[in-house]
Amino acid sequence: MAKYRKKAILVEAVQWFEDGDHPNVKMIPLDRFENRQGADRRCKRCELVLDGIHGEIETLEGVHIVCPGDFIITGVAGEHYPCKPDIFKKTYDNEKTRTPDRSFLPEKVVEELERHIDKIRYRSMSHLVHVILLEWVEKQQKKRERLNNRKSQEEKTNEAMEDD
Numbered sequence: 001m002a003k004y005r006k007k008a009i010l011v012e013a014v015q016w017f018e019d020g021d022h023p024n025v026k027m028i029p030l031d032r033f034e035n036r037q038g039a040d041r042r043c044k045r046c047e048l049v050l051d052g053i054h055g056e057i058e059t060l061e062g063v064h065i066v067c068p069g070d071f072i073i074t075g076v077a078g079e080h081y082p083c084k085p086d087i088f089k090k091t092y093d094n095e096k097t098r099t100p101d102r103s104f105l106p107e108k109v110v111e112e113l114e115r116h117i118d119k120i121r122y123r124s125m126s127h128l129v130h131v132i133l134l135e136w137v138e139k140q141q142k143k144r145e146r147l148n149n150r151k152s153q154e155e156k157t158n159e160a161m162e163d164d
């Protein structure tokens, strides 16, 4: 099977905790479930009481319950949908603080990058990549020179042995 990478799409998102955090999330009124008892009055996902703490939002698939801490994502068509914070953090990077895509770099460079990244403050990520790429190219050149030197030395010894 071929492999596919999901295209990077910029979305807006807000973490919802209480009334007012997102214009489309309405609080579930306190009396909505007043006839329910115990577990029936609690959210199946986070186990907190539904009314007074949870919100609800209109999505393309109908009304969804919003738990405190859920992210409300605004999709490409302006639609809203809630997302659990653990899933959100796995799926989305903050555009301002994200690490640039490094999959195009040679593996060795990425290793170097990760070794340096916490130690040195570079002017920018692209500067860091530039510096490390240069180091890597230099290292490769030195390796090649060393190999060539060894080869020519071997050739010399071979010639000397043939002369004997």
Ligand SMILES: [Zn+2]
Pocket (backbone or CB within 6 Å): 043, 044, 045, 046, 047, 048, 054, 066, 067, 068
């Ligand atoms: Zn909940």
